[in-house]
Amino acid sequence: MTTNARTEATPMHMPAERIVPQSDLYETPSSTVRTPDAEPRPARIVARKVNVFYGAKQALFDVSIDIPERAVTAFIGPSGCGKSTFLRCLNRMNDTIEGCRVTGTIRLDGADIADPALDPVELRARVGMVFQKPNPFPKSIYENVAYGPRIHGLARARADLDAVVESSLRKAGLWGEVKDRLNEPGTGLSGGQQQRLCIARAIAVSPEVILMDEPCSALDPIATARIEELIDELTQNFTIVIVTHSMQQAARVSQRTAFFHLGNLVEEGPTDMIFTGPLEKRTQDYITGRFG
Amino acid sequence: MNAQERLSLIRAGLSARHAREKRFRLYGVAAIAAALGFVAILFGMILVRGLPAFTQATLSLDVAFDPAILKVEDKPQRREGQSPAEFRKALLDWERKVTMLNFNRIVEQAVRAAAPGTTADARQALSIVETNARFQLRDMVVADPGLIGRTVRVDMLASANADNWLKGNIDRSLPDAQQQLSAPARALADQLHADGRIRFAFAWHIFTNVDSRSAPAAAGLAGAFVGSLYMMLVVIVLAVPIGVMSAVYLEEFAPKNRFTDLIEVNINNLAAVPSIVFGLLGAAVFINWFRLPLSAPLVGGLVLTLMTLPTVIIATRSALRAVPPSLRQAALGLGASRTQTVFHHVLPVTYPGILTATIIGVAQALGETAPLLLIGMNAFVAQVPATPLDQSTALPVQIYLWQGNENRNFFEARTSAAIIVLLALMLTLNAIAIFLRTRLEKRA
Numbered sequence: 034m035t036t037n038a039r040t041e042a043t044p045m046h047m048p049a050e051r052i053v054p055q056s057d058l059y060e061t062p063s064s065t066v067r068t069p070d071a072e073p074r075p076a077r078i079v080a081r082k083v084n085v086f087y088g089a090k091q092a093l094f095d096v097s098i099d100i101p102e103r104a105v106t107a108f109i110g111p112s113g114c115g116k117s118t119f120l121r122c123l124n125r126m127n128d129t130i131e132g133c134r135v136t137g138t139i140r141l142d143g144a145d146i147a148d149p150a151l152d153p154v155e156l157r158a159r160v161g162m163v164f165q166k167p168n169p170f171p172k173s174i175y176e177n178v179a180y181g182p183r184i185h186g187l188a189r190a191r192a193d194l195d196a197v198v199e200s201s202l203r204k205a206g207l208w209g210e211v212k213d214r215l216n217e218p219g220t221g222l223s224g225g226q227q228q229r230l231c232i233a234r235a236i237a238v239s240p241e242v243i244l245m246d247e248p249c250s251a252l253d254p255i256a257t258a259r260i261e262e263l264i265d266e267l268t269q270n271f272t273i274v275i276v277t278h279s280m281q282q283a284a285r286v287s288q289r290t291a292f293f294h295l296g297n298l299v300e301e302g303p304t305d306m307i308f309t310g311p312l313e314k315r316t317q318d319y320i321t322g323r324f325g
Numbered sequence: 326m327n328a329q330e331r332l333s334l335i336r337a338g339l340s341a342r343h344a345r346e347k348r349f350r351l352y353g354v355a356a357i358a359a360a361l362g363f364v365a366i367l368f369g370m371i372l373v374r375g376l377p378a379f380t381q382a383t384l385s386l387d388v389a390f391d392p393a394i395l396k397v398e399d400k401p402q403r404r405e406g407q408s409p410a411e412f413r414k415a416l417l418d419w420e421r422k423v424t425m426l427n428f429n430r431i432v433e434q435a436v437r438a439a440a441p442g443t444t445a446d447a448r449q450a451l452s453i454v455e456t457n458a459r460f461q462l463r464d465m466v467v468a469d470p471g472l473i474g475r476t477v478r479v480d481m482l483a484s485a486n487a488d489n490w491l492k493g494n495i496d497r498s499l500p501d502a503q504q505q506l507s508a509p510a511r512a513l514a515d516q517l518h519a520d521g522r523i524r525f526a527f528a529w530h531i532f533t534n535v536d537s538r539s540a541p542a543a544a545g546l547a548g549a550f551v552g553s554l555y556m557m558l559v560v561i562v563l564a565v566p567i568g569v570m571s572a573v574y575l576e577e578f579a580p581k582n583r584f585t586d587l588i589e590v591n592i593n594n595l596a597a598v599p600s601i602v603f604g605l606l607g608a609a610v611f612i613n614w615f616r617l618p619l620s621a622p623l624v625g626g627l628v629l630t631l632m633t634l635p636t637v638i639i640a641t642r643s644a645l646r647a648v649p650p651s652l653r654q655a656a657l658g659l660g661a662s663r664t665q666t667v668f669h670h671v672l673p674v675t676y677p678g679i680l681t682a683t684i685i686g687v688a689q690a691l692g693e694t695a696p697l698l699l700i701g702m703n704a705f706v707a708q709v710p711a712t713p714l715d716q717s718t719a720l721p722v723q724i725y726l727w728q729g730n731e732n733r734n735f736f737e738a739r740t741s742a743a744i745i746v747l748l749a750l751m752l753t754l755n756a757i758a759i760f761l762r763t764r765l766e767k768r769a
């Protein structure tokens with residue numbers, strides 16, 4: 034399949050809720066996108082024509098997408114299609130990868146995140162990240178959660194820090210399990226607990242956006258269910274982008290879904306519409322399990 | 326192919342596979358046994374040779390501080406109106422006079438008193454006592470002039486020759502002409518030993534005395550030990566921060582390009598440079614150019630720092646490389662800066678590795694001899710260096726010097742004793758490294 038393959042299935046007429054990322058539709062960034070319940074939400078992140086190269090190899094082709102505020106956007110697609118790559122663009126984690134080059138514009142609340150005046154450190158305090166494999170620091174549970182607020186100077190007094198740690202662990206649904214062992218190493222928790230600790234660590238700095246790269250892939254169904262519940266609750270305060278390989282998970286937790294294939298964003302729209310009536314044949318094939 | 330055939334094929338290969346595995350294990354065990362065997366032989370030989378040197382023939386004599394021989398005025402006291410300088414001069418004058426007294430005669434009389442029937446003449450009687458005995462008695466008198474006129478039991482070292490004779494390091498059947506001690510002196514030594522006046526006592530002075538040529542039995546390692554200590558301090562203070570910082574910069578911050586590749590290759594080359602070359606470099610740069618003093622532990626420490634740096638850098642870099650990238654991502658993803666990521670998260674998990682590498686590097690430097698010879702640390706130095714800029718030797722150099730001493734019979738054991746001290750020091754260092762490592766790993 035070639036890079037311009039997605040032009041072949043341009044629909045003749047489009048319902049208002051459906052957005053196929055066709056670059057000419059995006060000449061001017063839309064400030065709102067429509068959610069399934071037709072309640073308009075402003076776009077938090079607006080990406081336009083993002084290309085990513087690893088050395089000479091291009092991994093993403095002209096990706097344009099709006100990510101709405103206080104909703105869950107799921108990225109799906111076969112392995113190697115560039116979901117993680119695009120996710121890393123959103124908080125400039127790609128900067129830390131040797132030989133990785135990003136073009137195009139990504140705006141967070143209207144401000145270009147590639148602006149040299151914007152410190153990636155500040156950006157990452159606003160756009161937090163949870164990784165596929167739980168990666169707590171080899172320090173105590175308390176220190177894991179307190180680290181972010183401390184380096185950003187968000188809580189200086191010990192009491193403030195204690196409060197942040199407790200509320201973050203509560204939000205991550207971990208408080209009850211660890212409140213008596215805050216000084217034990219975070220690496221001593223179970224996989225699911227570690228992942229919730231990582232989520233607590235991420236929300237402790239009160240980011241506006243949380244990026245999650247396959248946060249449940251190392252977890253059993255029960256731990257997965259807990260994290261999905263957690264994501265649901267977090268939607269009230271945070272904008273969440275989640276990469277997942279599980280269609281069911283995307284259907285369960287997200288309001289919008291974006292389907293990537295071979296470095297292209299094939300289709301993006303309200304989750305139920307993507308799953309019940311995708312406009313693109315490739316999307317249809319993928320969600321019905323015909324490839325990928 | 327049916328299941329039966331497949332199974333019989335697998336079984337046919339199985340015994341050969343097991344045999345190969347067994348053989349490989351055997352090779353491993355044999356290699357370890359050989360290595361351990363050689364270590365055991367080495368340590369055993371050194372211990373057998375060196376341990377006797379830690380006890381030394383010591384005379385226990387009733388010394389009569391005879392006022393007829395020790396004729397000296399009273400020790401000066403500070404008088405009214407005397408300036409401190411004047412008083413010090415008077416005291417020094419008095420001490421000089423005490424030094425001029427014939428303490429050898431006192432020693433000789435003490436020996437004779439212990440063995441009344443001896444046929445040995447004065448020289449022969451004195452030849453079984455180490456020559457530093459008179460300084461020992463002098464120091465006693467200087468400290469307490471009241472001793473004059475009294476008789477006191479004093480422990481004195483027997484001479485190296487007497488020690489050799491009594492320990493049996495010398496073939497007793499050799500004719501007089503080939504013996505170090507005269508026949509009456511040998512008889513005297515045997516008699517005193519039989520009477521219990523000569524005992525073999527633990528030789529503390531090996532640790533507290535400095536090297537000595539005139540009184541070999543009283544020679545010790547204190548000067549060399551302190552010299553080595555200063556050098557180790559210099560190495561630790563310089564090599565560790567410089568090495569760790571260079572490694573952190575190269576691994577975490579430096580751009581990966583031709584230039585950093587070149588630096589990496591050169592650091593690896595530096596680790597392979599023979600140590601004597603570092604000595605030449607040290608002599609040229611630190612002594613000829615910077616005009617630092619010869620034989621100084623500071624210069625030795627600088628040279629050893631150059632030698633240790635590559636070890637520390639390479640070990641630190643490999644420790645940093647072993648840190649999983651997920652740890653860095655976790656910190657960066659939270660908004661930690663690169664410096665914070667390195668210093669808060671990456672470096673702490675590498676402490677055990679860095680520590681072990683450092684201590685092994687320092688232990689290596691501690692045992693290094695060749696470069697020190699080229700910067701004059703093989704000089705004979707009969708004092709404990711007060712500062713790293715004073716002249717000094719080092720433990721391995723002291724071993725080298727003693728090994729070359731012409732009194733072979735005595736210094737063979739001494740050399741091994743010095744080796745034991747050096748090895749003990751290194752084993753202690755390694756033990757500390759292991760201890761700290763397990764402590765740090767447990768904490769992490």
Ligand SMILES: Nc1ncnc2c1ncn2[C@@H]1O[C@H](COP(=O)(O)OP(=O)(O)OP(=O)(O)O)[C@@H](O)[C@H]1O
Pocket residue numbers: 087092110111112113114115116117118119130
């Ligand atoms: N650090 C890197 N260096 C070079 N190429 C990379 C790097 N990371 C990713 N790629 C390439 O970029 C493409 C997209 O990778 P990415 O990790 O974004 O895929 P993904 O959709 O997240 O896949 P998965 O579902 O397996 O995680 C792949 O072809 C991959 O080989």
Ligand SMILES: [Mg+2]
Pocket residue numbers: 116117118246
């Ligand atoms: Mg991925």
